Amino acid sequence: MADAEADWVLRVLGIQVPAMAREAERIAPTWMDARFAWTDANDAVDEQIGTLREAILARADIEPEYGPFLSQIADKGLNAITENYRVKLMAAVMDVGTGSAVAVSKSGPKALEQITAFRTFIDGSEKIAVCDANPFGVKVAIRGTLVPALDAMASALKAALAAAP
16 A cells, blocks of 8 residues: 555544555565466466477387486476475465565565575476477477576565565
8 A cells, every 4th residue: 555545544534554564565566476477487387398298298219218207297297397396386485475564574584495496406407407408399498487487586575575574
């Protein structure tokens, strides 16, 4: 809630809107924009992996030529690639919710920790490199899709944590 709106509520209704509520509303859109970008990126990567999965399943000779990892993608999808990092991050994002000051103060540090851990995993993962450079002609860009969204969430959380009371 903007200061002018809070002043109006006080003047007309006689209710004092706490500064924390006004600040939370300023923080939330930035966090929510980043969260929506993450959801979109995550969905895009799911689609990419689904297409890769179909290409892998179309090849009966996949394991002798490329090893068991690509067969795991066909069986387990994105979870085979991201191990448990994505699942932990999704739980942390849910804890931050809409980005209220209270939720950011309580759950933001853990979410930021999970974002950093997932980002580090993505940067060093051979599995992700294999998928991004797959030999099947399927366009997969896990790093290129997820990293900007993770970075946006990290920036939004850092700003929200700095502004939190």
